[in-house]
Amino acid sequence: MSSSISSSDPWRRFFRLAAVTAAVGLGLVYAFVVLVDPYDTLPLSPPAHRVPVASNQRFSYPTLARSPRFDSALIGTSSSRLLRPDVLNPLFGARFVNLAMNDATVYEQSQIFGVFARAHPAAKTLMVGLDYRWCVTGPDFQKLTFRTFPEWMYRDNLWVGYREMFNQYAIQSAGQLFGILIGMKKPDQGLDGYTSFVPPDATYDAARALAHLQDTGQAIPVGERAGPPTSWMYPTMPVLRDMLHAMPPGSRKLLFFIPYNHRLLTPAGSPGAEVWDECRRRVVAEAKAVPNTLVVDFMRLSPITRQDENYWDGIHYRTGIADRLANDMAAALRGETSDDYRVLWPE
């Protein structure tokens, strides 16, 4: 390694050029991301008609949950994502936002609900799609998945967002949104949270779907269980209780067990069925404590669940079934009965 002064000159230029390139590059990228504001969360971003672009709904839904365009929310997992606000709105006389997220844990569902509830003190309706995540047993439940959950977006102080824009996902999302803003790209996500993640219904392949269905077994929530079912711990129930109590008095609360395909349903009297049955009892117990709460059970043998052609796989039904569920829930609210569902509460 040289130590002469003359040889240090090119090194001086080398180091300065490398450092300045890195600094300027990072500065330009950061400026681009915060100006575009890909998640529509930053306090000082310039006005623009921003639309959801993030493929992980955990990033795109907090802004929707805060939007004054809505007065009602649907919470759940991908099994509830296909329920269309456009269908729900006239049935319930409400303005729904679908905040159901792929494989959302109960914690994540409660967090997005919290954002909605804080922003809508006069909310009209809450719908919660209940599935295996709500019926796990034991002292605790899974908080997060492998998908990134941006906690900061769910807090009130959004200034911290400025330190969360320095990553590839934010850049990618900013690039997508910028493409939409300048008209080079079409939005592919709904402004009310609804986005169909299944192929067009016209391309439905019953044989292919059946092959997937035949691969599925009974769905039994995980967790520790000892002693009689009444002694089991259902750790998500306090979360459900808090959510129900966070809704304003007079609002409607509609809890529904989603319609799993019959292959996933547990036979009556089996150990697996005991877990679900006890879960239903616990949910009803929570519902009884809060006025205007309805519990509807689609997770049963019914004209919907018996028919394999209604499903893409064991937990994802077709678009037509989603619309049918919306109509069924409105009917249940009116006190009507149907083979599709059973109203667990009010009895």
Added chain:
Amino acid sequence: MLFNSQFFICVFLPVVLGLYYAFAANRVARQTVVVLASLGFYGWWDIRFVPLLMGLTLANWLFAQWFGRTRASWVPLLGVALNLAVLGLFKYADFLRGTAFGLAGSDWQPWHLILPLGISFFVFQKISYLMDLRRGDRHIYGFLDFCMFVSFFPQLIAGPLVRHNEIIHQFREDPRGPAMWENLGRGFVLFILGVAKKVLIADTLALLADPLFSKATGSPLSLAESWTAAGAYTLQIYFDFSGYSDMAIGLGMMFGLRLPINFDAPYRSLSVRDFWRRWHMTLSRFLRDYLYIPLGGSRCGPIRQAVNVVLTMLLGGLWHGANWTFVVWGGLHGAALAVNHVWEQRGPRLPSPIAWALTMVFVMACWVLFRAPDFTAAGSVLASMAGGHGIGHIALDRDSQRALVLGALIAVAGPTSHAFALTRLRPSPWLAVPSGIGLAYLVLLIGGRLPNVFIYFQF
């Protein structure tokens, strides 16, 4: 704080480097900047352990002062005992208690003491200094020099294990000497290469190896899965650790200080002995100088020498972690070194490809033991590698494929990062701009990768 974190690269390093060179003319001031920065760097992880780091530093310095005045040979030994006691308490207490209670068949509750970051490194560094004093080294340093020696943040957490006599004398030198810009340039590039090795290759391969080793704890892997797991981890640990060493050495250079090289293309080794000359070289020389040679080294008969090397490597294995899998890993390497020694004296010389393949298979098999949480899981993976659980297949995503191929090519055939940055690199603008862009890209990658989009493949 990690070197490969956005805060370190974008804030901590520029600020500390700026202050260091702003005060460069004054030795006390620039060293004070480094010591305070190092304490901040360490405290960022857990401020509760800064007093431990400082207390141990002060105690060791006092032992050295005491020895300087009395020349009593037991004083350094007292210091070594203190260091080993601290290491034993934090790192090995539960391990030793678990083993003892397990042998006695009694129930026990682990203490779950938090392991102070980098304790294995800074304790060994202090031990080496005290032992050198006992062996006749006359260097008794001032407190600031000693503080900077043991707390210098580039090497504080994970080495290289620097010796006092190869760095403290450098503290005298004004970093603004004629080689300043060259040191900054080469150090900058070596740091970037280290980040790239860690973030692009090691972290990507971790996403491949981790689930496979996790799966192996519940069900056996197929032949394809087990070799993929072993291969991915073999590359992961190399690029992770050598990447970190590159970052440390590069950072040291940016402060005008030379740290010793720690890795020299170990996966090109033609024997286990060769491997340990190239892998974690500063640990190898520590084990050699402070364990193997005091035990008798090669100065005694062949059997005693074999016992010495196995014992040294057993303890070397234990140094890596408080688990019997590490001990056995070290023991296997020790046994292999002993066999290697005998073979070199009496066996035929193997053709290089065969020698390389045998060495790599042994090293990979040992890495399985090193990575697996217990002997059962390790045995299961090794049985799978031997074909005991069927051939099977594994589908690799594009990132994993790239990381495996690129990692293997670099590890086996490419230039080492330090050879590139410290020797081959020329100060061309055509390399400066890509270096800057590379760092910017890596900083953004560190902030968060693009997630694997959840696609409903089944539809």
